[in-house]
Amino acid sequence: MEATHAHGAGHAHGDDHSHRPKGIMRWITTTNHKDIGTMYLWFSFAMFMVGGAMALIIRAELFQPGLQYVEPEFFNQMITLHGLIMVFGAIMPAFVGFANWMIPMMIGAPDMAFARMNNWSFWLLPPAGILLTASMFVPGGAAGTGWTLYPPLSIQMGIGMDMAIFAVHILGMSSIMGSINIVTTILNLRAPGMPLMRMPMFCWTWLITGYLLIAVMPVLAGAVTMILTDRHFGTSFFNAAGGGDPVLFQHIFWFFGHPEVYIIALPAFGVVSHVIPAFARKPIFGYTSMVYAIASIALISFIVWAHHMYVVGMPVAGQLYFMYATILIAVPTGVKVFNWVATMWRGSMTFETPMLFALGFLFLFTIGGFTGLVLSNTAVDVQLQDTYYVVAHFHYVMVAGALFSAFAAVYYWLPKWTGHMYDETLGQWHFWTSIVSFNIAFFPQHFLGLAGMPRRIPDYALQFTDFNQVSTVGAFGFGLSQLLFLYVVLKAIRGGEKAPAKPWEGATGLEWTLPSPPPYHSFEEPPVLTETKGHA
Amino acid sequence: MGERKAGPLQVLRTVLSGLFGVRHRRTHEEDAAGLRPIQVIVAGVVVVAAFVLAIVTFVHFVATK
Ligand code: HEM
Ligand SMILES: [Cu+2]
Numbered sequence: 001m002e003a004t005h006a007h008g009a010g011h012a013h014g015d016d017h018s019h020r021p022k023g024i025m026r027w028i029t030t031t032n033h034k035d036i037g038t039m040y041l042w043f044s045f046a047m048f049m050v051g052g053a054m055a056l057i058i059r060a061e062l063f064q065p066g067l068q069y070v071e072p073e074f075f076n077q078m079i080t081l082h083g084l085i086m087v088f089g090a091i092m093p094a095f096v097g098f099a100n101w102m103i104p105m106m107i108g109a110p111d112m113a114f115a116r117m118n119n120w121s122f123w124l125l126p127p128a129g130i131l132l133t134a135s136m137f138v139p140g141g142a143a144g145t146g147w148t149l150y151p152p153l154s155i156q157m158g159i160g161m162d163m164a165i166f167a168v169h170i171l172g173m174s175s176i177m178g179s180i181n182i183v184t185t186i187l188n189l190r191a192p193g194m195p196l197m198r199m200p201m202f203c204w205t206w207l208i209t210g211y212l213l214i215a216v217m218p219v220l221a222g223a224v225t226m227i228l229t230d231r232h233f234g235t236s237f238f239n240a241a242g243g244g245d246p247v248l249f250q251h252i253f254w255f256f257g258h259p260e261v262y263i264i265a266l267p268a269f270g271v272v273s274h275v276i277p278a279f280a281r282k283p284i285f286g287y288t289s290m291v292y293a294i295a296s297i298a299l300i301s302f303i304v305w306a307h308h309m310y311v312v313g314m315p316v317a318g319q320l321y322f323m324y325a326t327i328l329i330a331v332p333t334g335v336k337v338f339n340w341v342a343t344m345w346r347g348s349m350t351f352e353t354p355m356l357f358a359l360g361f362l363f364l365f366t367i368g369g370f371t372g373l374v375l376s377n378t379a380v381d382v383q384l385q386d387t388y389y390v391v392a393h394f395h396y397v398m399v400a401g402a403l404f405s406a407f408a409a410v411y412y413w414l415p416k417w418t419g420h421m422y423d424e425t426l427g428q429w430h431f432w433t434s435i436v437s438f439n440i441a442f443f444p445q446h447f448l449g450l451a452g453m454p455r456r457i458p459d460y461a462l463q464f465t466d467f468n469q470v471s472t473v474g475a476f477g478f479g480l481s482q483l484l485f486l487y488v489v490l491k492a493i494r495g496g497e498k499a500p501a502k503p504w505e506g507a508t509g510l511e512w513t514l515p516s517p518p519p520y521h522s523f524e525e526p527p528v529l530t531e532t533k534g535h536a
Numbered sequence: 537m538g539e540r541k542a543g544p545l546q547v548l549r550t551v552l553s554g555l556f557g558v559r560h561r562r563t564h565e566e567d568a569a570g571l572r573p574i575q576v577i578v579a580g581v582v583v584v585a586a587f588v589l590a591i592v593t594f595v596h597f598v599a600t601k
Contacts, residue, residue, distance in 0.1 A: 196573070292554025295576075299584045300555075320595040325588070332555060 020520075028123070031115035032520060033100045036122050038417075040097030041410075043125055045486070047089030050133060052479050054082040059441075059475040062468050065460050075458035076144035077160070081132055083147025084164065087264070088171045089129050091398065094406045095267040096121075096178050099206050102413065103182060105511040105518060106200045108191030108527040113184040117177050124174040128167040135163035146456055148253055149223075151238035151246045155230045162231070165224045172217040179210035179217075186210075191510070193529035197291070200509050201284060204291050205270030208298045212259050212266075215302075220256040223249060247312050254305035262301045264398060266294060268405035269336060272358045274509075275408045276340050279355035280347030281506035286339050293332040293339075300329045310381045319378045326376035330369065337366055352504075353427030357408035360435045361401060368396030371446065386456075389449025395442045400435075407434070407485070414492050415499035419517035422492040430488060433481035440474025547571065547579045555583065 020026050027039060057078050061069050070078070100118065104111055112118045135142040140158025143149065149168075154161055186207045190199060226237040227249070236242025238249045277284045284290065306314060306322040314322075340362055349355070371393040375381050384390060407430075414422050444467035449455075453464045460468065502512035514522050550571060 289553065292550065293556075295580065296551075296555045296584075299580055300587075303584065303588055317595050317599045320599055321591055324591045324595065328587075328591075335556065 029119070031111070031119050033104050033111045033115070033118065034417075034518070034520065036112075036118050037097045037099075037101030039122050040093045040100060040125075043122070043129070044090050044094040044097060047085050047093070047129055048482070050129075051082050051085035051090055052482065054078045054085070056476060056479050058082065059472040061458050062460070063472040064469075065462055065465055067459055070458065072458045073141060073144060076146075076456065077136060077142040079456050080143045080146055080164070081136070084167070085129070085132055086398075087147060087260075088168070089125070089132070091264050091402050091406070092171075092175065093125060095206075095209075095264075095402075096175075096182075098202075098267070098271070098406075098409050098413070099178075099182050101417065102511060103185060103203055103206060104189070105514060105522055106203055106509055107186065107189060107194060108510050108523045108529070109185060109189035110521060110524050112181050113189055114177075114181045118181055121174045121177040121181065124170050124177075128170040128174070131163045131167040131170070135160040135167075138163065148257070149227065149249075150253070151227060151230070151249050152240070154227050154249075155239055162228065165228050168224050169221055172221045175213050175217050179213040182206050183210040183214070191523070191526040191529055197288065201273035201287070201290060202267070202270035205266040205273075205294055208294055209263050209266045212263050212298050212301070216256040216259045216263075219252060220260075223252040223256065226252075247309070250309050250312060251306065254308045255302070257308065258305045259298070259301045261394075261397070262297060264402045266298070268361070268402040269294065271405045271409040271412075272340060272361055274507075275354045275358040275412050276343050276362075278412070278504045278507040279352060279358070280344045280349050282343055282347040283508075284339070285342035285345075290336065290339055293335055297329065297332050300325070300332075304329055307376050307381070310378050311385050323376060323378045327373065330373050330376070333369055337362065337369070352411075352424060353422070353431055354408045354412035354504075356428060356431040357404045357411065360431065361404040361408065364396050364400030364404065364435075364438070368393055368401055371396065384449055386454055387449035388445040388453045388455055391455050392442050392445035392449060395445070399442070400438055404434075407431075410489065412504070413511075414489065415503040416511060416514075416516045416518065418492050418496075419499055419515075420492045420496035421499050421503060422488050422496065426484065426488045426491075430481060430484045433484065434478060437474045437477030437481055441471050441478050442474070444468075444470045444474075544579075547575045548583070550576060551579045551583050554580070555587075 020032075021029060027035065030036060030039075057070060058075065061067070061075055100112065103109075132142070138159050140160055142160040143154065143157055143164040145153045145157065145161070149164070186199070186203050190196075196204075226235070229235040230237055230239050230244070236244035238244045238246050240246060273284050273290065304322060304326045306318065307326045310319055310322070351359075371389070375384060375390065375393055411422060411427055414420075448464055448467050448471075451464065453460055453468075499516040501515050503516065504512075510523075510527055511518075513527065
């Protein structure tokens with residue numbers, strides 16, 4: 001493909017001597033980590049908009065008790081697709097996009113290790129996104145099981161369920177290939193003179209996340225395949241009528257599901273571990289302990305899964321085990337928070353948009369961690385399981401945690417990617433409108449859950465009305481704020497103040513030694529590392 | 537880099553402080569010099585297995601009448 005393109009006379013654009021096809025074929029055939037990173041990020045944003053629209057349908061219906069806008073069946077489909085699309089379509093691809101863009105530049109590599117497989121990992125995503133969204137329009141509609149796909153519901157639904165299963169298969173393949181690529185790149189393509197214990201923290205978090213993904217995506221794929229064969233090929237893994245056990249699915253799902261929450265959280269930790277030191281103008285506090293703690297969080301995340309299943313009828317000993325283990329895993333996670341705070345201690349801080357989002361992350365993720373701790377207590381969780389308290393918990397960790405960290409990453413690296421500074425005033429507006437509306441939307445959900453409002457229902461008892469109305473107003477505010485984000489990003493792509501190679505005074509690392517925007521091919525020759533360069 | 541090999545005790549200490557999340561700079565520098573990744577990984581898996589066993593034992597203790 002590349003050979004068909006004539007060699008442009010006179011290489012006008014510096015070292016940008018790629019023979020790349022023009023127009024749409026450039027994007028379809030590209031093996032360039034920057035192009036692929038860009039596509040991941042735009043795909044993620046598109047899915048964020050689709051999933052966000054679904055969330056607003058959910059919140060509109062919940063503005064008042066009773067049924068106003070949608071049928072209960074359709075409401076359940078929105079719940080399911082919102083969850084699947086946000087987790088697998090928005091958050092995970094966003095961080096793979098950051099990895100593609102930044103890891104080669106951070107470690108001084110020319111590209112990802114498997115450039116062609118990289119193209120394939122990305123191009124698997126759109127079919128999966130289309131399968132999920134299109135499943136709304138097939139007979140019987142989309143899966144209505146919730147993103148957890150529990151049987152027996154998931155062995156009863158229509159073809160929309162099969163589409164969701166195939167989408168999960170495809171997304172899983174994409175994640176596995178992406179992870180193999182990231183792990184191999186980090187292990188093999190680091191510039192000479194960059195030992196593992198000196199590489200940037202974002203690379204460390206992705207290295208460990210890559211292993212987590214390789215370990216658990218096949219488990220999820222196995223679980224949904226077993227649902228598929230239960231549905232169509234006469235097996236009874238989960239079908240009690242045939243001697244199967246629906247609870248077995250929950251065990252398999254959460255053996256994937258709990259590590260999955262760290263797959264989402266760890267790269268977010270990585271981003272914050274770059275942004276906070278940059279704007280506090282101090283190196284990260286306790287780099288090594290951070291690396292070890294992240295590794296141990298990853299290991300322990302495999303031994304706590306049944307804290308999602310306290311009410312399925314486990315023996316008391318099982319409940320106690322999972323309670324103790326879950327409470328203990330919160331220790332290394334909590335220590336991370338102290339690391340970031342200690343990094344800021346006596347730093348000379350400034351509060352540009354990336355830092356604001358990183359601090360927003362720090363505050364709100366901590367709240368989410370605390371509510372997680374509350375839920376890990378079996379006696380408490382028996383009351384709170386499947387209530388809005390759980391919904392509040394995971395939105396604090398996933399939205400105010402992972403998503404805010406993704407925003408921090410975009411603002412932090414946008415000058416590098418585009419060569420232009422973004423509009424700082426509008427960026428700060430985006431932060432403040434987001435954090436205020438986020439809390440209006442989700443803080444009241446703690447109260448709703450404590451008062452007993454169940455999750456995943458389109459209607460509710462009258463006494464829950466007020467907090468639901470507040471929450472809906474906040475959710476629409478949050479949705480609108482994200483249009484501002486789109487505007488700020490587009491504005492920076494189209495122009496703006498020229499960004500220097502290193503727009504942030506306190507930033508460190510190889511990526512800032514490249515011009516902004518970096519050439520299409522960077523670090524074709526490995527950089528020479530000195531004692532201080534190349535450390536997070 | 538001097539190829540001093542780290543003993544099992546030092547590996548164990550590293551992994552335990554990793555689980556907790558806090559580390560002295562000085563001990564870290566010793567680690568950086570002497571530890572091989574495979575040692576840490578093996579020790580990590582062993583310690584997590586021991587951790588599970590310890591909790592299970594403890595649970596057994598509190599949950600039997
Ligand atoms: C201190 C750390 C954490 C603890 C102790 C914790 C604990 C828990 C517990 C016990 C539940 C089950 C609640 C129930 O269903 O009754 C839960 C649910 C959940 N947590 Fe966490 N969590 C922590 C951090 C996180 C993080 C970092 C994420 C993601 C980034 C996350 C995402 C979720 C999700 C998505 C659910 C709900 C899943 C569902 O039922 O749909 N949690 N958490
Ligand atoms: Cu969990």
